[in-house]
Amino acid sequence: MIEKIRTLVVDDESLARRGLVVRLQEFDQIELLQECPSAREALEVIGKEQPDLVFLDIQMPGMNGFELLREVQAHGYKMPLVVFVTAYDQYAIKAFEVRAIDYLLKPVDHERLAQSIQRIEKSIAARAQKVQQDRIVNMLAEATGEDCEAILKRLASGEDVSVARYPEHIAIKESGEITRVAIHSIEWIDAAGDYMCIHAGSETHILRRTMKELEEELNPQRFQRIHRSAIVNMEHVEKLCSRQNGEYHLILRNGKELKVSRSYKDRIKKLILNQ
Structure with missing residues (x-):
């Protein structure tokens, strides 16, 4: 079963927004939540829906893409993965400075979009693996009395980390x-x-x-x-x-x-x- 990536598209240009939505509908792993014509609306949806991924235009009236991400952080909302979509390439360096997972130029090419989604899937899988590892390490730490850092070092070196059963x-x-x-x-x-x-x-x-x-x-x-x-x-x-x-x-x-x-x-x- 394909794990769906809950996705939001944010762009004030309706034609660009709809064009990207049509392209994204070709990918079975993408679950489109909503289209947002403004950053203000997107902020509300991000807080409510907690999407996994946002395709985000940079230049928008009122609040641009970078400002939206600052507001998401300021509100304490869960930060989604972000792909910036823009007609201008001068924002590329800044986009990666705010840890965007990718940067696409309009009009979005199908092959380039497919590469981006592949990168997104790998990132989500890595996040899930990290969450699972942290959960296991915390359980081992609670059961053995060792601190998490010591357990991670032992796992990295290939040592066995077993949970002892102590007598009552x-x-x-x-x-x-x-x-x-x-x-x-x-x-x-x-x-x-x-x-x-x-x-x-x-x-x-x-x-x-x-x-x-x-x-x-x-x-x-x-x-x-x-x-x-x-x-x-x-x-x-x-x-x-x-x-x-x-x-x-x-x-x-x-x-x-x-x-x-x-x-x-x-x-x-x-x-x-x-x-």
């Missing part, structure tokens, strides 16, 4: 019993020699595992290292405080105060500001 509970064996501790209840974790102390509410559980092994099992969007030997659940953080000696401390909702080492300070500040 952690099994802790203590005194012959196995306790299932809900991940969301864990407030912070600190190291004690070869053991990890898991602090969850009023209880502290002892787990024989390295900090690195445990960190890999926890969702980095929720759990962050704040010290070489401490991990905190950011959902339990109330505030970040700076001391006169330059140290930073996290205050948890239960009143517990945890020191943030200098190497993690900037990342923790950024996370708190963006929450």
Whole structure:
């Protein structure tokens, strides 16, 4: 199925406008929305219809083509792709300065128009691909805790970017019993020699595992290292405080105060500001 390109034709000369419309009707991928005899009318239609493409005359009374584009931007309307159509070639450089996708001279030649539409289709496909890529990268960033730029670099280098599935509970064996501790209840974790102390509410559980092994099992969007030997659940953080000696401390909702080492300070500040 051909994806239709919703198109607007803007020209104050009725014969030129109708001639272009007739030519455009030969292309199945073009869906003509309306013909506008003035930039003022076109501004209203662009705001209402949000066309994908506008064939735009430059010299028009009252408001010319360049002024129309400035008004579209000033009104906050979605900017369509623009092909300038004019009888004069002295505007070509300025047309491309405002990022027009093409520049056609009247009378428009059929072959030249076909080339222009081919260029438009490629541009629309590239836009759609960029939107889809951004959507996927944002989803990956949300799921993995990585920032978008890091994910894009990994994709560009051909690395695998997989979404880890993090457990909702952690099994802790203590005194012959196995306790299932809900991940969301864990407030912070600190190291004690070869053991990890898991602090969850009023209880502290002892787990024989390295900090690195445990960190890999926890969702980095929720759990962050704040010290070489401490991990905190950011959902339990109330505030970040700076001391006169330059140290930073996290205050948890239960009143517990945890020191943030200098190497993690900037990342923790950024996370708190963006929450």
